[in-house]
Structures are given as structure tokens and as C-alpha cells.
């Protein structure tokens with residue numbers, strides 16, 4: 242095996258595979274180094290297996306520090322640890338977010354290449370859209386990743402659709418076309434009931450792929466030029482063009498800091514000489530969820546996962562969810578909260594209706610990973626997960642030790658801001674309103690609250706909602722921002738003050754996007770590949 246490559250990619254995850262494929266297919270000599278294994282067994286590929294991967298060795302099984310916003314609980318947070326990264330273990334939701342999120346990203350970093358109009362061609366490049374009548378102005382039809390939308394007909398489809406409408410949500414036939422507001426079909430990227438891991442969807446046949454190999458540090462010479470990498474076993478590889486760090490938002494800051502790139506004062510505490518004093522690990526955001534459980538009036542009809550009647554083979558082709566709503570925080574509540582947080586009135590976050598929260602109805606008792614309260618998955622309940630999509634709270638990732646295989650310290654500062662608390666409350670009230678409609682009431686008998694608590698209604702107080710979040714709030718595993726564009730990297734993802742080194746993963750997001758991050762990361766990977774090949 243050669244010890245020298247034009248590009249050395251640290252991390253064979255979602256973006257790592259896109260870059261390795263595009264660069265190697267264009268004739269470049271590329272090495273990808275991935276900490277995990279290559280695994281396409283049923284436990285990885287089956288949609289129903291995804292929730293059972295937590296705690297296994299194909300994931301980083303991390304835990305946050307105690308979060309005051311979640312009642313001082315530590316909650317689990319995960320990342321994929323295998324070739325394909327988190328695309329190899331995620332739940333398969335496919336969401337682009339809102340065009341204004343990308344416009345806001347471009348504005349924050351002062352480079353229009355990241356606005357939605359410019360990102361659109363990369364979204365198209367990565368996708369084979371499920372609806373052949375979809376607009377070619379919005380969607381791609383020959384990309385590596387195929388999508389599906391509301392493809393399975395579940396028994397409660399019509400009732401829940403009507404409930405969402407009756408709750409005042411507007412039907413949006415095109416939630417992935419740049420504006421997700423309203424409610425629409427739940428879109429996924431399971432294909433024929435199988436996962437499409439990045440390492441299979443993107444052709445890696447011309448790249449050299451090294452699995453089960455952990456990068457211990459990026460090697461940087463005296464002229465502050467990245468020259469290659471060193472693995473934990475001491476093996477070194479040289480990069481004649483560039484080192485690309487794509488270890489994901491949780492592990493990239495760790496690798497950078499271990500390489501001497503990070504906050505000087507923190508590095509000094511670990512006796513790491515500083516090469517570039519940059520706010521690595523700062524600006525960390527993650528998205529939390531809070532879930533309600535609804536007792537079915539007639540579980541014997543087989544409406545939910547766990548019931549022996551809820552067993553049509555096609556129900557195993559993806560998540561038991563058909564409709565998803567994306568909603569803004571009501572403007573008056575948003576402005577009041579923002580004032581309390583002393584947000585700049587010019588902040589793009591306050592300018593237009595944004596996709597602050599997501600509300601789903603799942604035909605399963607889907608509890609968040611860190612929830613202190615859950616009900617059995619026995620077909621008696623459905624649930625409404627509510628996800629805070631655009632957190633304004635920012636946390637920090639730091640080193641626990643200088644061991645590259647140790648877990649970093651995650652402190653996401655969940656719900657630190659009143660703006661975030663107002664947003665999750667608004668989403669929870671929408672979820673409650675949906676279930677208070679006549680169509681929903683025909684099928685659910687009421688909310689099942691945690692023991693000792695009363696069921697909530699949309700008329701309940703802010704304090705009631707806050708108390709509930711403290712019990713059920715959990716990570717939804719959408720980590721980003723920890724090597725942010727504008728502060729740690731420039732608008733071409735180049736690490737400031739170090740030559741030949743880029744960060745290319747969810748770490749660079751300067752602001753959150755109103756969706757889940759795989760679709761944005763595929764498009765981002767395509768954008769970076771085009772930039773490198775220009």
C-alpha cells in the first residue's frame with residue numbers, strides 16, 4: 242500500500258465518501274481512512290434495525306454533560322462509526338431545510354456560494370427524486386441517492402392528514418423544494434427497504450479505503466502546512482495536495498485539537514503545542530426532541546408498531562410515519578423571547594417565518610434516547626415527536642484527554658436561550674392541537690403522561706411544557722457547527738492559518754439548518770468536490 246496520496250481524507254463518513262468518490266473518479270489519487278469497519282449486514286441495511294444500533298460498536302456512544310435545560314440530565318448522543326459514517330446508521334429522513342437557512346449561512350460568512358440558489362444544483366446532483374412529475378428546477382432525477390415519500394399506506398393515514406389540516410397546518414405538496422413550512426409527506430432515502438450508505442451510493446472503486454484505522458493527528462510542518470496524517474498505530478501517510486478532515490461534528494474538533502488546532506488555553510491544559518489558535522469546538526449546536534404518547538382507543542385494530550396486526554411487510558420499509566409539519570414560532574412569542582435573549586433585531590432568525598420546529602406523528606411509541614419516560618412499544622400508543630430545528634443556544638466540545646480514541650466532552654447547552662424554549666413550546670402546542678382535533682380524537686383516547694404528571698393540553702401553561710421537556714427532552718443527533726465557517730475555516734473550508742488543510746463535514750455549519758443533516762451534507766460534499774476539482 243502506497244504511503245503517499247494527493248488527497249488524504251480523515252473519516253470515511255457521509256461527506257468523506259462523496260469527496261473520495263468524486264475526487265478519485267476524476268483521476269486523483271485518494272486515501273480514505275475510516276475508524277470503523279465496512280459493514281453491509283442486515284443489521285445495518287434494514288430500516289427496522291436502525292434504532293437498535295445504539296450502544297453497538299458501529300456507533301460512537303457518547304453522552305453529554307449534565308444539561309440544565311433538560312433537568313440536569315446527561316443524554317446520549319451518537320455518530321456513525323463505520324465506512325459511510327452516520328449515513329450508515331441514521332434513520333433515513335430526507336430533508337433539505339429552508340432556502341432562507343442557506344441564505345442566512347451565506348450572509349453570515351459573506352460568501353454567496355452557500356446560498357440556496359447556488360446550493361440547489363448540488364441538491365439535484367445528489368438525488369434521484371421519487372416523483373417523476375416533480376419540477377426539474379427543484380429536483381435531480383439521476384443522482385446517487387434515491388428518495389421516497391409517504392410510500393406506505395398506514396391505517397391512520399387519512400385521520401392524521403385530516404388532523405394536521407384541522408389543526409390549522411397548511412398542506413405543502415413540496416416540503417423538500419426549498420420551503421418546508423406547513424405539513425407534507427414524510428420523505429426518506431430507504432430504497433427497496435434497504436439503506437443506501439454513502440460508501441455504496443458513491444463509487445469508491447478508484448479510491449484507496451483503509452478501515453478500522455483511527456487518525457491520531459494531522460501532521461503539520463514548521464511552515465504551518467499540513468503534510469499528512471499519523472494513525473494511532475504510528476503509521477504515517479503523506480498528502481501531496483491536501484488533508485481533508487471529515488470526521489463529523491463530534492470527532493472533527495477532537496482531531497483538530499489533538500493536531501494543535503484549537504483554543505490555545507484549552508490545548509495548553511492538555512500540553513498540546515498550539516499551531517493555530519482557533520475557536521474549534523465552540524459554536525456547537527444540536528437539536529433536541531420532546532415526545533408525547535397517545536393511547537389508542539382501539540389498539541386491537543393494529544394501528545401501531547408492536548401490534549400483531551401492524552405487520553404488513555411494506556410497513557418494514559421505513560419509519561412508521563407519513564406526515565411531517567415544519568412550523569415557525571409565532572412571531573410575537575419569538576420577538577418577546579428574542580428580546581429577553583438580547584438578540585440583534587437584524588438577526589436573520591427574526592426576519593421571516595423560519596422552520597423553527599418539526600412535528601411528526603409516529604405510528605409507534607417512539608421515545609427519545611435520553612427520555613426519562615417511555616411507554617412500551619406494544620401497539621397501544623402512537624406518539625408525536627417534536628424537534629427543535631433551529632436552536633440559538635450554542636455549546637462547546639472539548640477534549641477529555643489526549644487519547645484520540647477517548648470520547649470528547651459534549652456540552653451542547655440545550656435550551657439555554659428563551660428563544661429555544663419558546664420554539665419547542667410552540668411546537669409542542671402544535672403537536673397537542675393536532676391530537677385535540679376531531680379526527681385524532683376519534684382514534685386516540687388521550688395523552689399518557691409521565692407518572693405523577695397530568696396530561697397536557699394546548700391550553701397548558703409554559704411552565705407545564707417546560708417541566709415536560711425537562712423529563713423527555715433528548716438529542717435528535719443533528720450535531721453541527723464545531724469548526725465553523727467564518728471563524729475556524731474560510732468560505733472554502735480551509736483551516737485558517739494552516740495550508741493544505743480543509744474541514745468538510747457538518748462541523749463547518751455556521752448556523753443550524755431547518756432539517757436533518759444528511760441531505761444537506763450530501764449536497765455540501767458535492768459542492769466541496771466541485772470546488773476542489775475546479
Ligand SMILES: Cc1cc2nc3c(=O)[nH]c(=O)nc-3n(C[C@H](O)[C@H](O)[C@H](O)COP(=O)(O)OP(=O)(O)OC[C@H]3O[C@@H](n4cnc5c(N)ncnc54)[C@H](O)[C@@H]3O)c2cc1C
Pocket residue numbers: 251252253254255256257274275276277319320321322323324325326327328330331332333334335336454455456457487488489490492493496645718719720745746747748756757758759760762
Ligand atoms: C443516530 C442518528 C440518526 C440520524 N438520523 C438522521 C436522519 O434520519 N436524517 C438525516 O438527515 N440525518 C440523520 N442523522 C444525521 C446525519 O446522518 C449526519 O448529520 C450526517 O450524516 C453527518 O455527516 P458527516 O459527513 O458530517 O459525518 P459522519 O457521516 O458522521 O462521518 C464521520 C466519519 O468519520 C469517522 N471518524 C471520526 N473520527 C475519526 C478518526 N479519528 N479517524 C478515522 N475516522 C474517523 C467516523 O467513524 C465516521 O465514519 C442522524 C445521525 C445519527 C447519529
